[in-house]
Amino acid sequence: MEISNRGSPPDGCGKAANRLSINWKKRPENMDDFEKTDIEPIVRDLYDALDGKVDEETIRKEVDSYINVFHIPEEFARSGILKKLGNTRPAVGGQSVTKKIAELEGTEMNVTIVAKMVFVEKKKINAKGVEKTIISGIAGDDTGTTPFTIWSDTGDYEKGSVYTFRNAYTKKWRDQVQINIGNRGKVEPNTEVSFNNVSRAAGTGAQEMDIGSITDQTKNCTVTGKVSDLSSRTINVKGEEKTVWGGMMADRTGRIQFTAWKDFGLKEGDVVRAKNAYIRAWKGIPQLNLGDNTEVERSDKDIGTVADGVSAKTVEEVVRIGGGLDISITGTLVDLRAGSGLIKRCPQCNRSVLSDECTVHGRIEPVMDLRLKATVDDGTGAISAVIGRAETEKITGITLGRAEEIAKKKGDMGAVADMMAGALILKKVTVKGNIMTDDFGPQMIVHSADISKVDVQAEAEKLYDEVEGSM
């Protein structure tokens, strides 16, 4: 890599507009590797969008050429390729399919949707320097809601009325399907249909989602996963006994706790597709709910190996998601907070107590225990990690018995915490467990804790290759 001095213009480089004073001059062709996009998901999407009428190899070649050779943004590449290869299909027009909003995938080229406009407005936009008026809003049916745009300013539409969106096409923007009415499209009033249960919130379309990408902000979704840990319990709703089912659902991207509020006939080990389920978060941990509006069907889809284990995440990701089950974080243990080391607990309620008095149970004979309240920071953020006795003994090498001896000898329980701090602070650790978020930020209840071994040599070589390769 050659670096221009501050102030002197980069010479002999076509990317003069690039004001960061890195001139990628030595081997500019390697920049392609540097930014190469994984095209496989796009190929699969397009294959599906073309109804399997074009073979994957042809599509792959096109995608590679669009994305990696010509650096066309993905969105334009998709539509370009669909246009190019879609000609093998019968002429557009007669082929329009009718879909419910929840069924939209964001790749439809010609689709008819019957939906209520729950919100509609005229909007001025600036398209390539030209001011243009369009109509946009939110359309909803009994399966969900999604934004729509009519790329023209003619026509008056009434909020609350049902319309047929004919010859629409759809796109996906930030995981949100959008309905578009272009030149070929038409929006006609439909007086035969009415929807009573449409929610107004945007982005509640029950889209197909990977379990791993569900966050505490997700509202409605459709997931396919394998059922495990199924159990039922009886709850009392307004004086009435009701049975609900709970368990875990997993796909290859993650696991989520679910509650089924009615009997869907779920069985352990079933792979099911839960359409229009909804998410409620508890302390940042998203939970899947199967309610009255949810349809559950058995799926014979091969979902591959499901995530039964732990997913490694960065703190930044955890903060974005809010929390979750079975998360692994590797970072530096930067602090041990008060309440670490040798502690006393009330034998009845297990609360930690500072003296021989429990706020609930009064005078008690406390039980001794070990615990760590650690702060683990991975450079993207910090979490609080609460580590119980067994794992504390494991990573510090200090057993409860030894800790009690130390405290006795020094006449100070705090001596144990000091020793543990000396052994652990600024060590790299991997903690695994469930994370929830409250007013004090994300906190992990740790199931297992280990001092991490880093292969510095290998990682450094990897970094060197990456840095050198991009210069």
Add this chain to the structure above:
Amino acid sequence: MSAGNRETAWRVFSSELNTASFEIKAEAEKMPSYQLSRLGAVINRVLIAGVLTEKENVGTPDEPMWRGRIQDVASGTVYINIGRYQPEAAAAMVDLEPPCLVAVVGKVKSYTTEDQRTYVSVRPERIIPINADTQKEWLLDTAKSTWKRLVDMKKAMGAADRTEKGLEKEGFPELSAKGIALALEKYGTPDSAMFLKSIQAALRTLLPDKNIDLGLQEDLSENPEEIDLESPSADDDSEDKEDIVLELLTELDTEGKGAPRDELERRAEQEGISSMELEEITNNLMDKGVIYEPNLRYLKRI
């Protein structure tokens, strides 16, 4: 970041830390303030590691005020200051014998002199002796995260809209979008060579058998320990308040053993300086070495 989240300990080389001259001031009392790095890191807390090359007690044996220098191996020196509000770090300092390898977690502080030079230092919450393996892990982590910021910065420079909103649309997480947009606004194009050199130096330490060469010009210029600010900040009234506090200290030091804290607090309040503010100001003055604490209840000008 929500109020409850603990501030990230950024892994930064001294080259990035010492040039992070722009301060993002706290929006309200008890809110954190930040130093903005040239690569867009929004830094309140850091994790640094290196060789403690010197330490000095500028306080008294009973009320120590430690100063030290840490050479981070890759790029230069970081200054640390430990006062009475960092009891764990202060206690640890006593046992450290330079030169030795240490790691520090601490808060970043800055002050700007009258001629508009900004100095960045670290006030350790923890300082711990480490071994060579831990130091190497830090060098690796820091090289990786510095490289990531360089790549992000380059990507951001290619964006059509380099505002915070624009970068968020490009897919940057909220905090990076904010930091990068502000860094570009305040500093302009970063001198990437400086940061690449730090990465190169780290890699040379980690891979001594490999002939690491990123093709950078090997210049021998001094590490930037001080930075010229292009324009003096106009709305900075902290300097004025420092002057007020200094005057009060002189006035209240009637017996030559310093100004009593409670009296100082009372008088400062009359001057419109809250006790919180006073704490901050006196800490800054102690950092500058203008005043010290002869004992817990007194402050004295040097």
